[in-house]
Amino acid sequence: MGWIAITGGAGGIGRALVRAVQDAGWRAASIDLKENLGADLTLVADVTEEAAVAAALTRIGPVVGLVSIAGIGAHGRVEDFSWADWQRVMAVNVTGAMLSMKHAQMQPGGAIVLTASISAHVATEGSVAYHTSKGAVLGLMRAACGEFAPLGVRVNAVSPGWVDTPFTQQTLGNPADSATASVAAGEKNLLGRMAHPEEVAEAMLFLLSDAASFITGTELVVDGGYMRKH
Amino acid sequence: MRVVLITGAAGDIGAATAEAFGKAGFSLALLDRRDPSLPAGCDGVTLACELEYPEAVAAAFGELEARFGRLDALINIAGINHRAGVRQMQLADWNRMLKVNVGAMFLTAKYGVPLLERGQTPAIVNMASISGYVASADYPAYVTTKAAVESLTWGLAGELGARGIRVNAVAPGWVAAGFTRAALETALDPATLQDAARRAHVLGRMAEPEEIAKAILWLASPKASFVTGETLFVDGGLMRVH
Numbered sequence: 411m412g413w414i415a416i417t418g419g420a421g422g423i424g425r426a427l428v429r430a431v432q433d434a435g436w437r438a439a440s441i442d443l444k445e446n447l448g449a450d451l452t453l454v455a456d457v458t459e460e461a462a463v464a465a466a467l468t469r470i471g472p473v474v475g476l477v478s479i480a481g482i483g484a485h486g487r488v489e490d491f492s493w494a495d496w497q498r499v500m501a502v503n504v505t506g507a508m509l510s511m512k513h514a515q516m517q518p519g520g521a522i523v524l525t526a527s528i529s530a531h532v533a534t535e536g537s538v539a540y541h542t543s544k545g546a547v548l549g550l551m552r553a554a555c556g557e558f559a560p561l562g563v564r565v566n567a568v569s570p571g572w573v574d575t576p577f578t579q580q581t582l583g584n585p586a587d588s589a590t591a592s593v594a595a596g597e598k599n600l601l602g603r604m605a606h607p608e609e610v611a612e613a614m615l616f617l618l619s620d621a622a623s624f625i626t627g628t629e630l631v632v633d634g635g636y637m638r639k640h
Numbered sequence: 641m642r643v644v645l646i647t648g649a650a651g652d653i654g655a656a657t658a659e660a661f662g663k664a665g666f667s668l669a670l671l672d673r674r675d676p677s678l679p680a681g682c683d684g685v686t687l688a689c690e691l692e693y694p695e696a697v698a699a700a701f702g703e704l705e706a707r708f709g710r711l712d713a714l715i716n717i718a719g720i721n722h723r724a725g726v727r728q729m730q731l732a733d734w735n736r737m738l739k740v741n742v743g744a745m746f747l748t749a750k751y752g753v754p755l756l757e758r759g760q761t762p763a764i765v766n767m768a769s770i771s772g773y774v775a776s777a778d779y780p781a782y783v784t785t786k787a788a789v790e791s792l793t794w795g796l797a798g799e800l801g802a803r804g805i806r807v808n809a810v811a812p813g814w815v816a817a818g819f820t821r822a823a824l825e826t827a828l829d830p831a832t833l834q835d836a837a838r839r840a841h842v843l844g845r846m847a848e849p850e851e852i853a854k855a856i857l858w859l860a861s862p863k864a865s866f867v868t869g870e871t872l873f874v875d876g877g878l879m880r881v882h
Contacts, residue, residue: 460731488746488799489753493694496746500738504784508734511726530791533798533869538749542742545791546784549772550726553783556775557725627775 411435412517413450414618415470417457417510418479420446422575423525426607427477430615439470441510442480457506460513467513475618476514477523478507483540483581496539503543507550511558511565518562523617524551526569528633544569548629555627564626566617571633572596574604600635641683642760643708644860645669647691647748648718649676652817653767656849657715658682660857669704669711672718691718691744692736701751712759713860714752716745716766721819722781734781741785742792749796756805763860764800766793768809770875786811790871797869806868808859813875816846842877 414431418424419440428438428449440449441463443456453469455462457480467473481503484495507524516522529537530544548567555565572578572595579592596603613632616622631637644661648654649670658668659679668684670676675688685707689700704711719741722733745766756762771779772786790809797807814820814837824833838844855874858864873879 488749488796489751491746491750493743493747496743500742504738504788505731505734508726508729508780508784509731512729529795530787531794533794533796533801535799538746538792538795538799541795542746542788542792545772545794546738546742546788548791549784549787550780552773552787553776553780554726557727557777557780559775560777 411437412474413437413439413470413472414475414477415439415441415467415473415510415514416449416477416479417441417506418481419449419452420444421479422577422607423570423573423610424479426611427479427614430608430611434615434619436474441466457510458501460509463506463509464513467510467515472515472517474517474520475523476510476516477525477614477618478510479525480506481525483537483577485536487536488538491539499539499543500546503540504546504550507547511554516558516561516563520562521564521566521618521622522554522558523614524565524567526551526567526629528569528571528631528636530569531637551629552627559626564622566622566625566627567629568610568613568617569629569631569633570605570610571599571636572604573607573610575607578604598636598639599633600639603634605632605634641665641667642712643667643669643710644713644715645671645704645711645748645752646715646717647671647744648767649686650674651717652849653815653852654717655679656853657717657856660850660853661713664857666713667708669708671700691747692739694747697744697747698751701755705755710758711752711755712762714748714756714764715856715860716748716764718744719767719785721779721823723778724781725777726780729781737781737785741782742788745789745792753800753805757803761862761865762805763864764796764805764807765856765859766807766809768793768811768871770811770813770873770878772811773879793871794869801868806864808864808867808869809871810852810855810859811871811873811875812847812852813841813878814846815849815852817849840878840881841875842880845876847874847876
């Protein structure tokens with residue numbers, strides 16, 4: 411049934427996707443700074459280092475799917491935000507996605523899924539680097555769908571809202587407040603709760619699958635109605 | 641007198657924008673990697689600045705603070721292009737695109753916000769592009785950076801709105817100027833180019849740089865006082881052609 415390469419495969423969404431991919435009959439290869447022993451192959455690599463990304467994807471070999479999830483956040487008002495932090499967010503969230511696509515050995519009929527965010531669309535305080543990086547991911551997805559179409563490879567993005575993962579908890583504040591923070595995050599969307607990571611993984615799995623055979627260059631928003639709540 | 645900073649002022653759109661703001665009575669602070677020139681009869685200063693280096697941007701804003709003490713409009717036009725598909729992309733070229741087309745806008749905002757807070761009805765306008773929305777096998781770095789410019793614009797709008805600074809973007813289609821014209825003229829003979837431009841736009845032609853400048857001037861003016869976090873397409877209907 412073939413391999414799916416997943417960057418950020420040891421994070422909250424990544425772990426859920428590894429399980430979903432396996433349940434669908436594919437084999438999952440995780441590329442992350444940490445191991446995911448639940449994956450069929452787990453490789454430790456920093457997505458910003460081209461040699462490491464190339465080595466990992468060579469090791470995995472031909473794939474029917476690539477899902478780029480690896481990403482970081484960073485907080486700070488624009489006047490106080492350092493150039494080094496800015497560069498790091500862009501490197502992981504944008505360049506990491508580009509490098510994964512560059513080196514993935516995509517098979518015809520395969521699909522690429524990038525992870526954008528509702529952050530690409532909204533204005534908030536103190537997240538300007540994250541907003542920018544996620545908009546960049548959408549641009550990369552739109553450009554790449556043109557490049558990969560002649561190869562028979564579709565390219566799409568999933569944009570989660572708040573997802574109940576360690577990444578989000580870290581963004582929302584210290585662990586003692588996490589229950590309160592979760593409720594607050596849930597109040598920001600129509601469904602009144604954060605997404606479970608499995609719900610984001612399901613959307614990625616759909617875009618990987620033949621059920622999405624005519625879908626390319628599209629963003630699938632999985633935000634519980636965050637973008638429609640006023 | 642109101643003060644405007646324009647990056648990429650030596651390019652065709654930048655020069656047209658400098659002239660439009662100059663005629664509207666602004667003092668001009670013009671930045672580019674090569675020394676831009678002040679339009680005839682306009683007041684202001686020109687600075688050569690490599691915008692992707694934080695030290696260079698900080699130094700330029702230091703000079704502007706000493707000279708003007710404030711800023712009423714920040715117009716980010718500087719940008720470059722690079723042709724290579726994802727699978728052929730060299731990391732150094734990619735990184736340079738991200739730095740010049742997006743990083744520089746972060747840096748001018750980072751150092752410009754304290755000056756804008758002292759301005760009158762201050763506004764930022766960033767150069768996006770219809771390219772942020774299209775499938776482009778040859779120019780993924782450009783498409784990525786232009787989509788990034790829009791989310792940067794929205795993020796800044798959210799952050800700076802309460803401080804009275806509006807932030808918007810302009811998204812041109814094909815402009816008969818700069819690297820767009822150069823790229824098109826390299827790829828196509830004149831008759832084919834004219835035909836392609838006609839078919840690409842509802843208005844049947846490319847934009848003149850002055851038409852982009854007019855849109856930027858409007859967004860930066862008090863006439864747009866309730867417009868923020870927005871992208872103004874100045875694309876002759878390109879996005880609606882199929």
